Amino acid sequence: QVQLEQSGAEVKRPGASMKISCKASGHSVANFYMHWVRQAPGQGLEWMGIINLSGVTAHYAQKFQGRVTMTRDTSSNTVYMELASLTSDDTAIYYCARKAGTGGRHFDLWGRGTLITVS
């Protein structure tokens, strides 16, 4: 079954860092770009960035520049998103979402989300 399985909910202290995993099954992370998107309580979705096919290059939303790092491990078929210097504003559900292939400008597969609470 093709799916994205995300790591579990966490509570973090302000100033700490977090690292979320997104493990792919039924497909290879080496063949797709992967986005990260978050939704704060009562807010809409917010795009954070994307990691490309090679896993070497990532493009981040300006808001998160310098604080976010997206990586990929093809051996475990997993992508990761690390966010540093957490504040209460980072309390949100974080989603990984696969970019549709062949030039698609949409997301054809999502994870169920990971709740991060900063308190």
Next chain:
Amino acid sequence: QSALTQPASVSGSPGQSITISCNGTNSDIGAYDYVSWYQHHPDRAPTLLIYDVTHRPSGVSLRFSGSKSGNVASLTISGLQADDEADYFCCSYTSFSPLFGGGTKLTVL
């Protein structure tokens, strides 16, 4: 960039049709035919309903359709069913990045 604007909630009775709007600008929805729509049931992964304004992925019911006029995209759900009760959000690619709507909660009465 500001998020796309969606109504916070819509409702309809089983069998009826509803339309959810997604208002953008001439820098996003008006500039590109890259509008997509997603359904999100609580505690589940969001799923793709519509991409490139009007296209349905295989497996998505014909009851779901998308359209666009100027800076406004719309999702229409016909023949409402109880399982359609969920959150729906739109997305438009811009020249920089994807931009999302605030989400619309659909209640099936």
